[in-house]
């Protein structure tokens with residue numbers, strides 16, 4: 001039997017235990033988790049006990065000294081992605097780093113360069129590409145059935161959905177609010193379908209009005225409103241070198257109809273589509289044949305039990321079979337570079353250049 005990959009986990013909170021560790025644990029023949037690190041020793045211990053992992057650390061540098069470890073998951077808050085990722089790559093380990101890849105494009109650039117220099121895989125934790133809807137849609141688009149996608153409207157909108165745990169309301173530790181936290185999912189989902197065209201510029205606006213208001217209801221737990229330093233709503237219009245344009249709307253709090261509104265609407269020269277990354281909403285396709293307008297609901301969307309688990313499986317498969325990263329760091333850099341431009345544009349009031357060069 002081939003050697004099992006040895007895995008380390010850096011940051012062992014919610015996403016690490018619920019998704020990464022669950023993913024590795026689902027492949028006992030291919031990999032083995034050997035060490036868990038968390039700055040909070042109780043969290044590290046609890047994660048290690050849950051998944052029967054032998055070693056725990058509170059300093060990721062100590063974990064990285066273990067030469068037997070082939071790959072790590074980095075699942076720390078956004079401000080602590082860059083150092084463990086760069087250090088792990090320098091230590092010759094493959095990295096699956098949670099989204100957003102960095103706080104900004106400069107951090108992502110460091111990570112991409114480190115991966116290139118080490119010749120190791122850097123994968124970004126953007127699991128929605130692995131959903132059944134995404135697999136169907138990508139195959140449909142790659143077969144040419146949409147024609148050229150020249151416009152998309154991407155929405156990641158919550159009505160009253162500020163995460164009341166962790167550090168999601170803290171700009172210093174997150175780099176931003178809904179734009180960088182959930183906008184990243186829907187923008188990746190959209191650009192993946194569009195073939196990741198090169199972004200040129202963005203115009204945007206962010207607001208911090210509802211999130212800091214103690215009078216308002218929040219459905220995702222309570223939080224200290226005086227510490228809400230991120231935006232609660234962001235919009236952006238992004239232009240690409242190939243002429244395509246995307247509008248992006250993202251909120252933790254907004255006075256909109258449904259509780260959660262996550263979807264992308266694609267406009268192609270042959271057909272259009274509405275695709276939702278999760279939940280059970282069907283893919284909708286809008287097209288024309290024989291001068292007759294057709295609204296189509298696909299009947300064979302692949303069943304995917306967990307996109308999170310499949311993302312981890314894709315990481316392990318890429319390492320074992322020397323494949324390119326299933327979600328390359330360079331895509332994460334493009335997303336962060338777009339967010340940088342939207343945040344800057346909101347301050348300057350002007351359209352800003354997007355610099356996504358590695």
Ligand SMILES: NC(=O)c1ccc[n+]([C@@H]2O[C@H](COP(=O)([O-])OP(=O)(O)OC[C@H]3O[C@@H](n4cnc5c(N)ncnc54)[C@H](O)[C@@H]3O)[C@@H](O)[C@H]2O)c1
Nearest residue numbers: 011012013014015038039040075076077078080098099166
């Ligand atoms: N892909 C997704 O759908 C998804 C969902 C939730 C969170 N995330 C991402 O996962 C990351 C973590 O989010 P979470 O919800 O798991 O947060 P969390 O607070 O539950 O867990 C983060 C853990 O990292 C630990 N930590 C902080 N700094 C550390 C350091 N320097 N070294 C080691 N451990 C450290 C904390 O003690 C905590 O236990 C964030 O980047 C977030 O954006 C992704």
